[in-house]
Amino acid sequence: MLKVIRIEKSLFEENEKLAKEVREILNEKNILSFNVMGSPGSGKTLFIEKTIENLKEKFNFAVIEGDVEGVIDAEKFKKFNIPVIQINTGGGCHLDANMVKIGISEIKIDEIDILFVENVGNLICPAEFDIGTEKNIVVSSITEGNDKVLKYPLIFKFSDICILNKVDLLPYSEFDFEKFENDLKKISPETILIKLSSKTGENFFEWIEYLRRLKKGKK
C-alpha cells in the first residue's frame, strides 16, 4: 500500500491563517513591523541595532530574535532596555507565523510602535513563510558577492526592501553595484533598494527617512 500525505500544503495553509492573525493583531495596535531576513553575517542584527539607536527617542521598539540556538543576538539589545524575545527553532531554518504569534503574546504590545523580527539567517526557507509582519526586508552585503539576486531570486521577490549593507567595504571588493541593481530590477522591480553601512552609518539616513515615512503613513 502506498499512501501520500501532503503535509507541505496544509503547513503552508495553516501558516497563512496564522500570519493573517498576527497581521491583524499588529495592525490593530498600529505597530509597524519588519521581517528581517538575509544570510548569516550579512549584518541583520547590526542593522536593527543601528535603526533603534537612531530612533529610540522617537519610537518604542521591540525585537523578536530567531535563531537555531542561543541568545547571542538577543543580548545585543539589552543596552536599549526594550522587550526582546528570543525564539530558538532548534534546527528549523526559518521562523513561522505561529512562532511570531507566540513571541508577540509575550510583549506588552500596547506600548510598542515598531517591531523588528530577525529571521533565521539563510536565503532560502524564510522566503517561503509569511510571518505576518508588514514589510519584508532582505539584508544583503557586498561581501557576499553580487550574484545572490540571481541565485536566490525568491527571497528578493518576497522582500519589499533590499538593504545592501557594508558599503564601507566597497573599496576593498570587486562588487559591481550596477549589476546588483539591474538584477534586482529584473527579478523584483517593486523591491526598494537602499545601500548603506550599518557599521559606519554611511547613507543610513536614507533608510531612517524611509522608515519614518512608513510610520507616518500608518497614523
Ligand SMILES: Nc1nc2c(ncn2[C@@H]2O[C@H](COP(=O)(O)OP(=O)(O)O)[C@@H](O)[C@H]2O)c(=O)[nH]1
Ligand atoms: N564593515 C562592516 N561590517 C558590518 C556591517 N554590518 C555588519 N557588520 C559586521 O558583520 C558581522 C555580522 O553582523 P551581524 O549583524 O551579526 O550579522 P547577522 O548574522 O546577519 O545578524 C559583524 O562583525 C558586524 O559588525 C557594515 O555595514 N560594515
Ligand SMILES: [Mg+2]
Ligand atoms: Mg544576527
